[in-house]
Amino acid sequence: MARLISSIKFTSFIYVFLLSLCPLCSLKKGYAVEANEHIKKHVLTLEVNSLLASDSCDQSSKGSLCVSVIDKASSLQVLHKYGPCMQVLNDRSHVEFLRQDQLRVDSIQARLSKNSGHGTFEEMATKIPAQSGIALGTGNYVVTVGLGTPKESFTLEFDTASGITWTQCQPCLGSCYPQKEQKFDPTKSTSYNNVSCFSASCNLLPASERGCFASSLTCTYQIVYGDQSFSEGFFASETLTISSSDVITNFLFGCGQNNDGLFGQAAGLLGLSPSSESLTSQTAEKYQKQFSYCLPSSPSSTGYLNFGGKVSQTAGFTPLSPDFSSFYGIDIVGICVGGSQLPIDPSIFTTSGAIIDSGTVITRLPPTAYKALKEAFDGKMSNYPKTNGDELLDTCYDFSNYATVSFPGVSVSFKGGVEVDIDASGILYPVDGVKMVCLAFAANKDDSEFGIFGNHQQKTYEVIYDGANGMLGFASGGCS
Numbered sequence: 001m002a003r004l005i006s007s008i009k010f011t012s013f014i015y016v017f018l019l020s021l022c023p024l025c026s027l028k029k030g031y032a033v034e035a036n037e038h039i040k041k042h043v044l045t046l047e048v049n050s051l052l053a054s055d056s057c058d059q060s061s062k063g064s065l066c067v068s069v070i071d072k073a074s075s076l077q078v079l080h081k082y083g084p085c086m087q088v089l090n091d092r093s094h095v096e097f098l099r100q101d102q103l104r105v106d107s108i109q110a111r112l113s114k115n116s117g118h119g120t121f122e123e124m125a126t127k128i129p130a131q132s133g134i135a136l137g138t139g140n141y142v143v144t145v146g147l148g149t150p151k152e153s154f155t156l157e158f159d160t161a162s163g164i165t166w167t168q169c170q171p172c173l174g175s176c177y178p179q180k181e182q183k184f185d186p187t188k189s190t191s192y193n194n195v196s197c198f199s200a201s202c203n204l205l206p207a208s209e210r211g212c213f214a215s216s217l218t219c220t221y222q223i224v225y226g227d228q229s230f231s232e233g234f235f236a237s238e239t240l241t242i243s244s245s246d247v248i249t250n251f252l253f254g255c256g257q258n259n260d261g262l263f264g265q266a267a268g269l270l271g272l273s274p275s276s277e278s279l280t281s282q283t284a285e286k287y288q289k290q291f292s293y294c295l296p297s298s299p300s301s302t303g304y305l306n307f308g309g310k311v312s313q314t315a316g317f318t319p320l321s322p323d324f325s326s327f328y329g330i331d332i333v334g335i336c337v338g339g340s341q342l343p344i345d346p347s348i349f350t351t352s353g354a355i356i357d358s359g360t361v362i363t364r365l366p367p368t369a370y371k372a373l374k375e376a377f378d379g380k381m382s383n384y385p386k387t388n389g390d391e392l393l394d395t396c397y398d399f400s401n402y403a404t405v406s407f408p409g410v411s412v413s414f415k416g417g418v419e420v421d422i423d424a425s426g427i428l429y430p431v432d433g434v435k436m437v438c439l440a441f442a443a444n445k446d447d448s449e450f451g452i453f454g455n456h457q458q459k460t461y462e463v464i465y466d467g468a469n470g471m472l473g474f475a476s477g478g479c480s
């Protein structure tokens with residue numbers, strides 16, 4: 001036994017040694033980089049002001065592009081929940097926004113943890129310590145879909161870590177929050193149907209989220225995203241319209257009569273996880289569990305969410321790990337900073353595994369990996385004054401006196417030889433204007449927690465979820 005352990009350690013040592021000698025990062029991968037881009041960008045330069053979101057919405061280029069490029073498949077325009085395109089003023093600070101991001105991560109870690117399993121409604125509600133006024137931020141990116149007959153438009157947060165799709169419904173029986181559109185009224189739709197408690201449809205819901213309205217034996221759902229963020233109501237079937245050519249009849253969704261949380265002005269949530277009640281699973285025959293999105297480089301521009309098979313030729317694919325039933329599992333194998341592979345023992349990543357999430361903002365890494373990243377990054381930023389960080393982000397700089405800033409490129413490698421060069425917009429995060437701009441990665445509490453590849457780092461890539469073939473793809477220049 002002792003010999004086995006030491007030989008494993010020895011192999012890892014050799015592997016780390018080889019990696020640092022022959023960095024993955026400097027090899028031309030051909031994946032996730034433009035075909036003609038031979039020289040990788042080891043140093044990136046940005047105008048400091050471009051780190052801050054603009055106040056005006058630029059739908060011109062990217063908005064129209066999603067229609068022209070993705071002509072056959074069904075495509076929805078993606079907006080940031082608090083971006084100017086939603087015409088919602090974000091009155092919350094980035095500090096608060098990042099605190100919510102941590103609450104989401106705590107909830108994901110609790111769901112992933114083998115010991116806690118998938119608790120009941122009450123257990124879930126108490127698992128995350130309540131913090132008044134701060135609910136779990138879910139989503140961050142929204143799309144607008146049609147629901148009912150005649151069709152009404154609703155703006156929903158899309159979320160690859162959530163199963164059920166729900167929208168606020170009339171009548172509101174508990175609490176309801178203000179939303180952009182009128183609340184969905186099932187009595188005005190000819191295609192709305194309640195679902196019986198004893199139907200197979202009702203059983204699509206996980207037992208912890210499923211209930212039965214005793215007097216009419218109507219299926220109900222209750223979902224809690226964190227401390228105070230929840231939705232409950234009837235689980236019903238309805239016509240969902242993605243585009244004029246993509247109409248999904250008998251789509252099962254939650255008609256929420258008691259909802260609360262910081263959902264911005266969104267009417268609810270569009271669940272894209274691999275769970276059986278998700279849109280992805282319910283439309284498996286039509287779209288083969290395939291969808292892709294591009295998250296724009298800034299909240300003032302737009303991206304897209306696209307359903308069905310249209311696979312980019314330039315994408316690099318990594319296998320989706322089958323270990324997670326309600327998340328998309330992936331394997332991170334390495335990180336490069338400024339073109340050099342960090343000396344991280346690969347077992348640091350494999351011990352816990354990782355997921356990709358459209359709703360978590362900041363990528364979470366095992367502390368050992370984060371420490372290596374932070375030190376390498378900071379080592380190349382000695383020209384800039386350092387500043388204190390935030391609770392979550394701790395490698396921060398004061399760019400007040402600079403018009404442009406140069407910083408090392410960061411890339412993340414995944415199993416299968418896919419290397420994703422994080423877009424310049426996804427490496428730094430302005431926590432407090434240009435006075436406190438931080439490296440946009442964070443450490444988990446310990447190496448046993450799961451890594452999460454967050455949406456800030458996914459920006460500008462077409463991220464392709466191919467559930468049928470168990471693959472996840474990244475193609476650069478996805479939004480433009």
Ligand SMILES: *[C@@H]1O[C@H](CO)[C@@H](O)[C@H](O)[C@H]1NC(C)=O
Pocket residue numbers: 186192193194213215216218234
């Ligand atoms: C759905 O069930 C609820 C509870 O029984 C009921 O109030 C509502 O009218 C039903 N809606 C339809 C369209 O059957």
